[in-house]
Amino acid sequence: MNPSPLKPPRNLLQTLFNSPVxxxxxxxxxxxxxNQQNDLALYDELVLFNQFVHQQPLxxxxxxxxxxxxxxxxxxxxxxxxxxxxxxxxxxxKPDIYAFNISINCFCHMGRVDLGLSILGRVFKHGWTPDCxxxxxLIRGLCTNGNIFCARQVFDEMLVSGFEPNVVTxxxxxxxxxxxxxxxxxxxLLKKVEGESESVxxxxxxxxxxxxxxxxxxxxxxxxxxxxxxxVPNVVTxICMMxxxxxxxxxxxxxxxxxxxxxxxxxxxxxxxNVLLNLISKQGWVAxxxxxxxxxxxxxxxxxxxxxxTLINGYCLVxxxxxxxxxxxxxxxxxxxxxxxxLINGYCKVNKINxxxxxxxxxxRQNVNPNVVTxTxLIRGLCLVSKLNEALxxxxxxxxxxETANVVTYSTLIDCLCKHERVTDALSLFKLxxxxxxxxxxxxxxxxxxxxxxxxxxxxxxxxFLELFNKKLQPNVCTYTAMIGGLCRNKRLTEAKExxxxxxxxxxxxxxxxYTIMIKGYCRNGKLDEANExxxxxxxxxxxxxxxxxxxxxxxxxxxxxxxxxxxxxxxxTENGFCLDAYTEALLLRFQSCGQxxxxxxxxxxxxxxxxxx
DNA sequence: GTAGGGTTAG
Numbered sequence: 001m002n003p004s005p006l007k008p009p010r011n012l013l014q015t016l017f018n019s020p021v022x023x024x025x026x027x028x029x030x031x032x033x034x035n036q037q038n039d040l041a042l043y044d045e046l047v048l049f050n051q052f053v054h055q056q057p058l059x060x061x062x063x064x065x066x067x068x069x070x071x072x073x074x075x076x077x078x079x080x081x082x083x084x085x086x087x088x089x090x091x092x093x094k095p096d097i098y099a100f101n102i103s104i105n106c107f108c109h110m111g112r113v114d115l116g117l118s119i120l121g122r123v124f125k126h127g128w129t130p131d132c133x134x135x136x137x138l139i140r141g142l143c144t145n146g147n148i149f150c151a152r153q154v155f156d157e158m159l160v161s162g163f164e165p166n167v168v169t170x171x172x173x174x175x176x177x178x179x180x181x182x183x184x185x186x187x188x189l190l191k192k193v194e195g196e197s198e199s200v201x202x203x204x205x206x207x208x209x210x211x212x213x214x215x216x217x218x219x220x221x222x223x224x225x226x227x228x229x230x231x232v233p234n235v236v237t238x239i240c241m242m243x244x245x246x247x248x249x250x251x252x253x254x255x256x257x258x259x260x261x262x263x264x265x266x267x268x269x270x271x272x273x274n275v276l277l278n279l280i281s282k283q284g285w286v287a288x289x290x291x292x293x294x295x296x297x298x299x300x301x302x303x304x305x306x307x308x309x310t311l312i313n314g315y316c317l318v319x320x321x322x323x324x325x326x327x328x329x330x331x332x333x334x335x336x337x338x339x340x341x342x343l344i345n346g347y348c349k350v351n352k353i354n355x356x357x358x359x360x361x362x363x364x365r366q367n368v369n370p371n372v373v374t375x376t377x378l379i380r381g382l383c384l385v386s387k388l389n390e391a392l393x394x395x396x397x398x399x400x401x402x403e404t405a406n407v408v409t410y411s412t413l414i415d416c417l418c419k420h421e422r423v424t425d426a427l428s429l430f431k432l433x434x435x436x437x438x439x440x441x442x443x444x445x446x447x448x449x450x451x452x453x454x455x456x457x458x459x460x461x462x463x464x465f466l467e468l469f470n471k472k473l474q475p476n477v478c479t480y481t482a483m484i485g486g487l488c489r490n491k492r493l494t495e496a497k498e499x500x501x502x503x504x505x506x507x508x509x510x511x512x513x514x515y516t517i518m519i520k521g522y523c524r525n526g527k528l529d530e531a532n533e534x535x536x537x538x539x540x541x542x543x544x545x546x547x548x549x550x551x552x553x554x555x556x557x558x559x560x561x562x563x564x565x566x567x568x569x570x571x572x573x574t575e576n577g578f579c580l581d582a583y584t585e586a587l588l589l590r591f592q593s594c595g596q597x598x599x600x601x602x603x604x605x606x607x608x609x610x611x612x613x614x
Numbered sequence: 615g616t617a618g619g620g621t622t623a624g
Contacts, residue, residue, distance in 0.1 A: 101615040136616035171617030236619040341623040
């Protein structure tokens, strides 16, 4: 087979270095593959480099540096640039500080900060003076490689050697500290440079880190301090702050921040508006997102399809399907596949499968092609209304239509089959994935593990659990909880306990479901002291019990005739505004009627809908 | 050559 004329030969560099003549190369622009275009662009630059090398007199090092920068920016060809610089040296073209900085940057990006540092030594050896960029590049490299300590040392070295750090130096170091979770150090450093107009970037970095590490109040305080210091927040600052406020459901503060931003007349583009709109919509604050939408229009912005999709999704999230539909009908720009998917998903979530299917049929009339998401959404919708066979038919139909099922499609079906106790069907689908070359993810594994546990086949579940590790996947809290639950239900308490502690050791925090399942396990095995102990522990580790946890522990005590403890928990349940479930209520009545328990059931609210989860 | 955020659906 002939090699593709579009691809440079593999030993390109070698050829170029050894060749005294310019290599002829015919270009074919018909290619559509991006990587081939990148190869072409690189090839062109390499040809140019080769021309430079053979020019007399030689172009200056500046010209070479410009070329090298282009190559780096093109597609991060760091090793290529390193070898080109090496080639310059063999040709006795003296590198300047620019060339050294480029080398350091390349080495840092290749994860070889050590080599970057050795370049610094060579800079001194050649009698050159490093500049701020030299230090900044090294500090950045050290930070991204996790060596904040060394980065700090370079920074201190800079100070004692009389080099003046600039805003970028501080920004780089602050960013590094934030990424390493040392936000306190970052704030201290930030205080040293506050007031600089460019410090908005540093403030944004710290604000973002605070928000992402659950310190949204501290972020808000820093935001105010920043404004007081005369630093004007920009769109980035607002987006970071808004995301934090939305994540913690602080609606009032979020709306105030949005108003503040609009008052400042900060120039907003459509894309930024869509990002903000998405944040508000995802919270289900439809009234706020709609007024923001109106404001966008007032300000002369033309909402695009993404704007409408975001807004429609917001209405769907709060189950206001009629409003979502109205927007869908009146939208002033073209509907795309996402518009349909959003609304179809909205209908599916409220079990309106016929409306969802109606929209699906509407798609072809409007010349919008359904994609894998459309099919997966509908499959999920069908499963939700227990139409499993129809879901399976659609699964095969989508593939007939040329749409390939992906891991989400498989996982959705497998999960639904498991939940309907059709574990054998789920397993055959699970095995089918291998042949279809679709790699199962942690969600797929969790569904299968849970399904097997629920039908009592804990050994099979455990095998799948081990397979997950073999596939280099990391179990999440649901995976662990499913497995622990299975072990508990099968009276394999010691193994369950072991896994519970192993989960914590691996850095996966148990949630309310995990704790409740463990508590139930203890209760069922008559270990009420340990159940009690864990109940206290879960509170201490910041995980609040829910109604199900209370019901579980009350049932445990009642069944062991530990009535006073049961009543104590019953009171706590009431205090915290939770309800009894049907089973707890029946137990209470049973013990009351045989005179073993004196308790007025009137004091507690009973909720027949409260489900027994485990 | 060096510092920050975000792009709608399962």
